[in-house]
Amino acid sequence: MKRSISFGKGFCLGLGACGVLAACGGQTGDRTAVVAPEPVVFPEGVAISTRENELASYQIPNMGEAAEAYYGPDSTHLIAQVQSPLAVTSPRGLSGFLTQTFTDAGTDIVQINSKGWDACSYYFPDGERIVWTSIKDNMNMPIGNWSDWRNYPQGAELYISDRAGQSVQRLTNNAYYEAEVSVSPDGEWIVFGRQIDGNMDLWVMRSDGTEERQITFTEDDQEGAPFFFGDSRTIMYRAWKASEYDQSPTPMTVYTIHRDGRNQQQHTFTNDMNWAPYPAPNGQNYVFVRAETPRNWEVYLGYLDGKTPPKRLTFDEGFDGFPALSPDGRKMVWTSSRSASGGGFMSGLRLHVMDVSSLNLGPEFANFSGEE
Numbered sequence: 001m002k003r004s005i006s007f008g009k010g011f012c013l014g015l016g017a018c019g020v021l022a023a024c025g026g027q028t029g030d031r032t033a034v035v036a037p038e039p040v041v042f043p044e045g046v047a048i049s050t051r052e053n054e055l056a057s058y059q060i061p062n063m064g065e066a067a068e069a070y071y072g073p074d075s076t077h078l079i080a081q082v083q084s085p086l087a088v089t090s091p092r093g094l095s096g097f098l099t100q101t102f103t104d105a106g107t108d109i110v111q112i113n114s115k116g117w118d119a120c121s122y123y124f125p126d127g128e129r130i131v132w133t134s135i136k137d138n139m140n141m142p143i144g145n146w147s148d149w150r151n152y153p154q155g156a157e158l159y160i161s162d163r164a165g166q167s168v169q170r171l172t173n174n175a176y177y178e179a180e181v182s183v184s185p186d187g188e189w190i191v192f193g194r195q196i197d198g199n200m201d202l203w204v205m206r207s208d209g210t211e212e213r214q215i216t217f218t219e220d221d222q223e224g225a226p227f228f229f230g231d232s233r234t235i236m237y238r239a240w241k242a243s244e245y246d247q248s249p250t251p252m253t254v255y256t257i258h259r260d261g262r263n264q265q266q267h268t269f270t271n272d273m274n275w276a277p278y279p280a281p282n283g284q285n286y287v288f289v290r291a292e293t294p295r296n297w298e299v300y301l302g303y304l305d306g307k308t309p310p311k312r313l314t315f316d317e318g319f320d321g322f323p324a325l326s327p328d329g330r331k332m333v334w335t336s337s338r339s340a341s342g343g344g345f346m347s348g349l350r351l352h353v354m355d356v357s358s359l360n361l362g363p364e365f366a367n368f369s370g371e372e
Contacts, residue, residue: 037362040330040355043105049338049352053315057354059339062106067097067335068322069351070182072123075326076103078333079112079121079130080351086114088135090143099132101163104333104353112165115139119146119156122182124207131160131190133179137170144177149222149245152177152195160207171209180224183207184232189259191235193224202226202237204259215261223255229279230363233259236267236279236286249273249291254302267304277302278324280361287313287323287332295345299323299334301359313354319346329362331355 039056042048046058060078069080079101087096096117102109112121116136123130135143138155145151156179158171171190172178177200180193187207194203194214200222205212216223218239226237240252254268254277267286268274275297277288286302290310299320300310314320318337325332332354340348 037330037357037364040353040357042353042355051315054313055354055356055358057352060102060104060106060333060351060353062109063102063351065349066100066351067349068120069333069335070122070324071104071326071331071333072101073125073127073327075328075331076105077108077123077127078102078104078351079123079132081118081121084111084114086111087117088139088143090145099130099134099165101130104331110164112161112163113159114165117143117146117153119179120181124183125185125187127163129160129162131158131171131181131183133158133181138175141175146179149195149200149242150198152179154195158190158192160209169209171205180226182227184228184259185230186232189228189232191226191228191259193226199242200224202235202257213261215257215259216264225276227277227279228259229256230281230283230366235259236277238275238277238288248294249297254286254288267302267306273297276322280325281327281329281363282361282365282367284365284367285359285361287325289321289323295319297321299332313356319349325356325361327363329360329365330357 042058049057065083066080069078071078081097082100083095084098087098089095099112099118099121113134116134119133121132133156135153135156141155144153154175154177156177158178160169177195183190189204190207191204193200202216202223203214220241220243221239223237223239226235228235234256236256238252238254240250244251251271252274254274255266257264273291275289277286279286284304288300288302289297290300291297296317297319299314300312302310316338320336323332323334335349336352337349339350
């Protein structure tokens, strides 16, 4: 049965953001008109990019090469993996990446972990705790390759700590690859990817590491990059088929599924690389990556209505990927090669922030619909 859900005053919606919405009127769900938000104020001194067809953006200063940044509940602090001399190096001599927190003005930089090699990380909605992936306790195992699912680092475990990198709690303890982790907006659940015998599926657990449960069960599909919508129940993710992985670009599909493993729904229906989806706080949109060519990847805005065509947000002849939205829906952080001077397709990646306040993605524009 399809059910439309109208949220009233004070409902916490979207990655820890508590948005005060206009009250719904009677049974009709009418709501007071919402005033469009003011443009984002960029940090003083940054160079503003105004390239054709793009909304204004800037590169986060004072940061090295980095990828996969995600906003905390204050819509100012971020967490990401940043290249570090403290990390181990790859078999090819590439310096590894370790978890840092920082602001989108390039200030308040904190080194969370100083050993091994880290991957996917995320804030809890209290803003005081974080969850992250690392091989720091399994350095005796092969480093592998974070970018090749056939050689993912086995022994990548999940950890929780405070924002200073202290009070570390290990959540998993096995020889599997566990990463691609995020936290529900109510702080009660963690969703992540786990690879067993070369097959990737999604799992959930309580935020204290208890009640582990597998929610996808597929042999060909390789699920990953899961993130909660504002209801703390609906999870968006992408999947590719192992049988199609050698195609370039690899075809991928965007799905949603409930936290209990029910109600899987497909949201993209092309043979494109529909990669790295991230839900918007308004419950109606998501950002994701599509490959225009094998070496030109762009960020798009997707629509859950199943009717509106995706809207292209980036325009650069290179790599634009890993988009994520701030809880207030006003900013998009993403990783781009546009600031690199030469090098390979995915080399010299830096973090950029775009003002997306004009796209009405924030919780004040919420109109969440779900399936029972």
